[in-house]
Amino acid sequence: MDLKVLLNLSEDENNFRIFTIQKNGKDREVQVPKSILEQVHKRLFKLLQRIETPEYLHSGIKKKSHITNAKAHVKGSALVKLDIKKYYPSTKREAVYQFFRTCLFCSPDVSKILTNLACVNGHIPTGSPLSQILAFFSSLPMFEKIGELSATNQITFTVYVDDLTFSGKVVPGAFIWEVKKLIHGYGYQYHKEFSSPPEKTKLVTGVAINDIGLQVQNKHHEAIHGLYVKYIEGTLKPENKAKLLGMLSSASQVSGRYESIFRHLLRLEK
Numbered sequence: 001m002d003l004k005v006l007l008n009l010s011e012d013e014n015n016f017r018i019f020t021i022q023k024n025g026k027d028r029e030v031q032v033p034k035s036i037l038e039q040v041h042k043r044l045f046k047l048l049q050r051i052e053t054p055e056y057l058h059s060g061i062k063k064k065s066h067i068t069n070a071k072a073h074v075k076g077s078a079l080v081k082l083d084i085k086k087y088y089p090s091t092k093r094e095a096v097y098q099f100f101r102t103c104l105f106c107s108p109d110v111s112k113i114l115t116n117l118a119c120v121n122g123h124i125p126t127g128s129p130l131s132q133i134l135a136f137f138s139s140l141p142m143f144e145k146i147g148e149l150s151a152t153n154q155i156t157f158t159v160y161v162d163d164l165t166f167s168g169k170v171v172p173g174a175f176i177w178e179v180k181k182l183i184h185g186y187g188y189q190y191h192k193e194f195s196s197p198p199e200k201t202k203l204v205t206g207v208a209i210n211d212i213g214l215q216v217q218n219k220h221h222e223a224i225h226g227l228y229v230k231y232i233e234g235t236l237k238p239e240n241k242a243k244l245l246g247m248l249s250s251a252s253q254v255s256g257r258y259e260s261i262f263r264h265l266l267r268l269e270k
Helices: 001-010 035-048 065-069 093-103 108-118 131-138 140-152 171-186 220-234 237-252 256-269
Strands: 018-025 026-033 078-084 157-162 163-168 190-196 203-204 208-209
Touching: 001 035, 001 108, 026 035, 035 108, 035 131, 035 157, 065 157, 065 208, 078 131, 078 171, 078 203, 093 108, 093 131, 131 140, 140 157, 140 171, 163 171, 203 220, 220 237, 237 256
Parallel strands: none
Antiparallel strands: 018 026, 078 163, 078 190, 157 163, 203 208
16 A cells, blocks of 8 residues: 555544444443555564563463463452543544654654554444554553552553453552542543452452452353253354354363363264
8 A cells, every 4th residue: 555545544533433332231432444555554463573572461462361361460469450431432543643653663654654554533442343452552651650650559460452450469449549549640531440359259350259360250160051052952052152163262271171072072073
């Protein structure tokens, strides 16, 4: 794609399909890049994937996942979780511009063009393949400050998209208050704060953690069991076989008890 096309795209205000969906009973606006711009976003995504990321990031990274995110907190007795509210819409174009300008050392003109291509209505779009990784890098100064604060307090810190998780022998309220101040200081808001005492089973990015280690959530175990029984009985609908295999594949990464069943089904389905 030549420079002229990119310049025209960067000046076009009609580059996104914008529509509303229902999520958890609330209207949510989604901005999806149109086909030509989507190609640009995919290319930028591949380029940004080459940048080394901090150990605490577990989303959008090869060989990392929601499972490695949970595994990082196995040794922690106490645990606190915070979500960044409306993460993508709250990541403003100025933060995106500063990432291109100060982190990637792009010229002011190039930084402006890239920011125009990447943003919609003054923020990162909610429905682009570029959104997740660009939001992280645009928020990196904040995450680095939180990472430094966590290390100073001997607390394990991880990021999974907009989920921040902290664990350790103790996670003091004063520490969390400092984290909240940092979040607000960078123009974000937090919500869904959750604290888990040492004696309780913890839930981190959909994975349960107890004294034994990582465990599959009860509701996922029950869903797998229900589908597997139907499979054995021969009553499982063909379209649900892929669902069962997918659930078993995910569960086997958390707990070895599911691996033999997963491999057995794979052999049968060949």
